[in-house]
Amino acid sequence: xxxVVTGGTRGIGRAIVEELAGFGARIHTCSRNKKELDxxxxxxxxxxxxxxxxxxxxxxxxxxxxxxxxxxxxxDGKLNILEDIDVCIQSMFGPLMARTPIRPIAEPDxxxxxxxxxxxxxxxxxxxxxxxxxxxxxxxx
Numbered sequence: 001x002x003x004v005v006t007g008g009t010r011g012i013g014r015a016i017v018e019e020l021a022g023f024g025a026r027i028h029t030c031s032r033n034k035k036e037l038d039x040x041x042x043x044x045x046x047x048x049x050x051x052x053x054x055x056x057x058x059x060x061x062x063x064x065x066x067x068x069x070x071x072x073x074x075x076d077g078k079l080n081i082l083e084d085i086d087v088c089i090q091s092m093f094g095p096l097m098a099r100t101p102i103r104p105i106a107e108p109d110x111x112x113x114x115x116x117x118x119x120x121x122x123x124x125x126x127x128x129x130x131x132x133x134x135x136x137x138x139x140x141x
Contacts, residue, residue: 001025003119004067008053009033009040012115015108019116021049030056030067106135 003020007013008029021027021044031037034055044051054070056063111133117123118131132138 001119003027005029006067007031009036012108012111014040015112016115017044017051018049019109019112020119021047021051023116023120024050025119026050027052028070029053032057106133 001020001024003025005013005017005020005027006029008017008027009031013029017027017029017040027044027050029037029040029051030053031040032055037053037055041051041053054067056067114131114133118126
């Protein structure tokens with residue numbers, strides 16, 4: 001197993017890196033912040049995870065192409081791309097989040113297990129589904 005997780009040094013991206021690496025996947029991640037990236041990669045390697053990283057700003061088409069070339073060479077062209085998910089600020093969605101039965105905002109490690117599962121062979125028969133990870137919000141609407 002191998003995966004690319006963009007924005008893997010913080011929040012949900014970081015939790016996804018750790019979840020997949022915990023299953024033995026080889027991970028390549030990227031970040032705009034070199035210092036933060038270097039610190040995280042060092043922490044992950046200390047845990048025995050197979051994680052590499054590169055500094056990039058994915059708003060640039062050139063940098064996205066460079067990242068894909070780097071990843072293709074690292075993983076022999078075999079990869080799954082997981083886009084970084086931005087965590088919303090609670091004050092922006094206060095009225096909606098107040099209707100969420102479990103709690104207003106999920107922690108990254110509450111979302112990353114589903115992401116990791118969907119990358120595993122065990123989920124290979126799951127297609128065309130919408131899986132809500134929303135603390136019961138949709139069921140209470």
